[in-house]
Amino acid sequence: MPRPQTSWLGTLAILGIVLFIVTNWWPTFTGKENKNAMLETRPSISKQEAADAAATYVEQLGGGAATSRFVVYQSNKLLSGYVQKEHMTADYKSRFLERVPIDFYRVELKTDRNADYMVDVHMTNGSVIGWQMRSKAEAPSARDGRRMAEAYLRQAGKPLDDYQMLLPNSSSPYQFAFEHRTAKIGEAKLREIVEIRGGQISAFRTELRVPDSHYAWVAKQDRAASEMTQWNMILSVLMGIAAIVLAIVHRKQIAFLRGIWLTITFLVLYWINNANMLPAFKTLDGTGTDPFLTSDGALVMITVMNVVVAFLGIIGYFSLASGQPMWRERGLHLWPRWREPEFGRDTLDSMKRGYLLAFLILGLQSLLFFIAEQRFDMWAVNDPSGSMYNLLRPELFPLMAWTAAISEEAIYRFFGIAIFKKLLRSTFLAVLVPSMIWAFSHTQYPIYPVYTRFVEVTLLGIVFGYAFLKFGFATVLFAHATMDTLLMSFSLMNLGEARYVGLGLFYIAMPALVAWIIWRLHHAIVGRRSIRVN
Numbered sequence: 001m002p003r004p005q006t007s008w009l010g011t012l013a014i015l016g017i018v019l020f021i022v023t024n025w026w027p028t029f030t031g032k033e034n035k036n037a038m039l040e041t042r043p044s045i046s047k048q049e050a051a052d053a054a055a056t057y058v059e060q061l062g063g064g065a066a067t068s069r070f071v072v073y074q075s076n077k078l079l080s081g082y083v084q085k086e087h088m089t090a091d092y093k094s095r096f097l098e099r100v101p102i103d104f105y106r107v108e109l110k111t112d113r114n115a116d117y118m119v120d121v122h123m124t125n126g127s128v129i130g131w132q133m134r135s136k137a138e139a140p141s142a143r144d145g146r147r148m149a150e151a152y153l154r155q156a157g158k159p160l161d162d163y164q165m166l167l168p169n170s171s172s173p174y175q176f177a178f179e180h181r182t183a184k185i186g187e188a189k190l191r192e193i194v195e196i197r198g199g200q201i202s203a204f205r206t207e208l209r210v211p212d213s214h215y216a217w218v219a220k221q222d223r224a225a226s227e228m229t230q231w232n233m234i235l236s237v238l239m240g241i242a243a244i245v246l247a248i249v250h251r252k253q254i255a256f257l258r259g260i261w262l263t264i265t266f267l268v269l270y271w272i273n274n275a276n277m278l279p280a281f282k283t284l285d286g287t288g289t290d291p292f293l294t295s296d297g298a299l300v301m302i303t304v305m306n307v308v309v310a311f312l313g314i315i316g317y318f319s320l321a322s323g324q325p326m327w328r329e330r331g332l333h334l335w336p337r338w339r340e341p342e343f344g345r346d347t348l349d350s351m352k353r354g355y356l357l358a359f360l361i362l363g364l365q366s367l368l369f370f371i372a373e374q375r376f377d378m379w380a381v382n383d384p385s386g387s388m389y390n391l392l393r394p395e396l397f398p399l400m401a402w403t404a405a406i407s408e409e410a411i412y413r414f415f416g417i418a419i420f421k422k423l424l425r426s427t428f429l430a431v432l433v434p435s436m437i438w439a440f441s442h443t444q445y446p447i448y449p450v451y452t453r454f455v456e457v458t459l460l461g462i463v464f465g466y467a468f469l470k471f472g473f474a475t476v477l478f479a480h481a482t483m484d485t486l487l488m489s490f491s492l493m494n495l496g497e498a499r500y501v502g503l504g505l506f507y508i509a510m511p512a513l514v515a516w517i518i519w520r521l522h523h524a525i526v527g528r529r530s531i532r533v534n
Contacts, residue, residue: 006353006471013356016363023363023370039080039089040382041103042496043123043389047071050126054107054119057128064113072279073389074106074120075382077446079188081218082210084379085448086186096185098122100208103382104129106283120205130205137198139174149176149194152201158192166191174202179209187211218448225443225450232440236411239437240315243415246322253328258337259320259410263313266406269399270309274302276397280390316407319415326418335414335473344522346474351515353471354478361463362483368459372452380447388491395500398492398507401484409477412438412461413468427469435461482511 022029045053048071055066080102083092105121116134121127140148145168150160163178176194183190188208195203247254281298327334336343372378388394416434424430439457443450468476489504 006356009353009356009360013359016360019363020359020366023366026370039083039092039102041101041123043105045105045121045123045126047105050105050121050123051107051109053121053126053128054109054117054131057119057131058109058111058117061131063109063115063117063133064111066109067112068110070108070279070282072106072108072283073123073384073387074104074283075384075387076100076102076207077381077383078210078214078218079208080381081379081446081448082188082214083185084381085214085377088185092185096190096208098125099129100190100206101129108282130203132195132203132205135197135202137202140196140199142168142173144199145174145176145196148196148201149178152194152204153178153192156204163192184208187213221448221450228440228443228450228454232437235437235440236315239411239416239419239434240311240318242419243315243318243322246326246419247318250322250325253325254321255324255337256321258324259317262320262406262410263317266316266403267309267313270313270403271306272396273400273403274305274309276392277385277390278302278392280385280387283384283390312407316410319410323410323414323418326415326422330421332469333472334468338522339526341526343526344519346472347515347522348519350472350474351478351511353475354480354482354511357467357471357475357479358482358486361460361479362486364463365456365460368456372456376449376452378447378449378452380445383446386445388495394492394495395503398485398488398504398510401481401488401507404484405477405480408438409464409468409473409480413465413476414473417465417468431462431465431469432458435459435465478511478515482508485510 026032051066051069051071055069059065079100083089083102101122101124104123107119107121109117109119111117118132118134119128120130122129139145146165149165153160153163158178160178162182163180166177166179169175174195174197176196178192178194180190180192185208188210191207191209193203193205193207194201247256278298281301284298284301324335336346369378384390388397391397412434416437417430420433421427421430424433435458436454438461439454442457443453445453447453464476464480467479485507489507492507493501493504
C-alpha cells in the first residue's frame with residue numbers, strides 16, 4: 001500500500017488543537033461562566049477518612065463498631081441535571097452545595113452487632129449527610145411515626161415550624177417526609193426524610209426533591225437512549241452473524257491467524273477493566289427499598305459483562321477476518337500483513353498519522369460539544385458507574401482506550417464499511433450507516449438531550465470512515481486509541497497526584513511506543529528473513 005501524502009493532515013491537527021483549547025477554555029477567554037458546566041466536586045478527604053467518619057457516626061448512633069467497610073463515590077444525577085437544565089448552578093452553589101451536595105461518598109458498613117449501615121459522607125468536609133440501617137421491621141403507626149420523626153428532627157436542630165409534614169406514601173409507610181416551607185431552588189424543594197422501622201429511627205437524609213416534570217423528562221430521554229442502545233446491539237449482532245457467514249463462505253481466502261493478537265489484547269484488557277470496576281458496579285447494585293450495595297450483585301454484573309465482552313471479541317475477530325476478502329475484491333490493501341516488508345514502516349507511519357488525526361478529531365468533538373451547549377442546551381451529569389473514583393486501580397483506566405479502538409474500528413470501519421458498500425453501492429452511505437450504528441452505542445452516556453450525542457458521534461464516525469478509506473485500518477486504530485487515551489489520561493491526571501500525572505503522560509506516549517516496538521520486532525524478524533532469502 002503506497003504511503004499517502006499527509007502534510008495537510010498536520011495543518012488540520014493544529015486546527016484541532018486550537019479548537020480544543022478555545023472551546024474548553026472559552027469561559028476563561030470571554031469571562032463568561034459556562035451556564036451548562038458540569039457540577040463536579042474534587043474530594044478534599046480520602047475514602048479512608050470517609051470510612052472513619054462513617055464508622056464513628058454509626059458507633060455514636062449505638063450501632064456498634066465497624067467490622068468491615070466499603071466506600072464508593074455516588075452522585076445525585078437527577079439534581080445535577082435539574083440545576084444545569086434550569087441554569088441555576090450559581091444559585092445552587094451559593095445556597096445548597098454544603099447542605100445537599102450532589103457528589104458524595106457512600107460508605108457501606110457492617111458492625112459487630114450484626115447490623116448493616118449505609119452512610120453518606122460529604123466529600124470536602126467529612127460530615128455525615130445521611131444514613132440508613134438495613135431493616136425489614138414493620139412501619140409504625142402514622143401517629144407514632146410522626147411523633148418519633150419530629151423528635152429526631154428537633155434533636156438534629158431542625159426547627160419544626162419551618163417545615164410541613166407530607167402525607168405518608170402508602171407504598172412507603174415507614175417514611176416520613178418534612179418539606180421546608182420556603183427553602184427551594186427553582187421548583188426543587190428542600191425535604192428532610194426520616195425512616196422508622198421496628199420502633200426506631202432506621203434512616204435519615206436531606207434532599208432537594210426535583211419536580212415531577214424533570215423526572216418525566218429525564219425518564220423519556222433515558223428510554224430513548226435505551227432504545228438506541230438496543231438498536232446498536234441488534235444491528236451489531238446482525239453484522240456479527242454476517243461476518244461469521246462471510247468468513248465461512250470465503251474461508252479459503254482468509255488467513256484466520258490475522259486478528260488473533262488484536263482480539264486477545266481486546267479481551268485481556270477489557271476483562272482486567274471489568275475487575276477494576278468493582279466499586280462502579282456496586283453503585284448500580286442497590287435499588288428500591290433495599291439500596292445496600294452487595295458484593296455478590298456486583299460480581300454477578302462483572303461475570304455478565306465478561307460474557308458480553310467475549311461475545312464482542314468474537315464479533316470483532318470475525319469482522320477482521322471477513323473484511324479482508326471484501327477489500328481485496330475491490331483492489332484495496334487497507335491492512336498490510338506481518339510478512340510483508342512494509343508492515344513495520346506502515347505501522348510507524350500509521351501511528352504518526354493516527355496522532356495527527358486524533359488531534360483533529362478531538363478538536364472537532366470539542367467544537368460539536370460547544371455548539372450543542374450553546375445552541376441546543378446540552379448538558380452532562382456525573383456518572384458514578386464510569387467515574388475514576390470508583391476504580392480499584394485508577395492508573396489502569398487509560399488502557400481501555402485500546403479496547404474501544406480495536407473492537408469499534410474492526411466492526412464499524414474495517415467490516416462495516418465493506419459490507420454496506422457491497423449492499424448499498426454508495427461510498428457515502430457505506431460510511432454513514434455503520435457510523436450511525438456506532439453512534440447508537442454512545443447515547444447511554446449521561447449527556448442530555450441524548451440526540452446530541454448521537455449526532456456528534458455519527459459525524460465523528462464519518463471522519464473516521466473516510467480516514468480509514470484514505471489511510472487504512474492501522475491509522476484509524478491508532479487515531480481512535482490515541483484520542484481515547486488523551487481523554488482518559490486527562491481524567492487520570494485530573495486526580496492531582498504526581499504519580500497520576502506521570503502515568504497520564506506515559507499513556508499519551510504509549511501509541512508511539514507500541515508502534516516503535518512493532519516496527520523494531522518486524523525489522524528484526526521479517527527484515528532479517530528477507531535478507532537471508534535474497
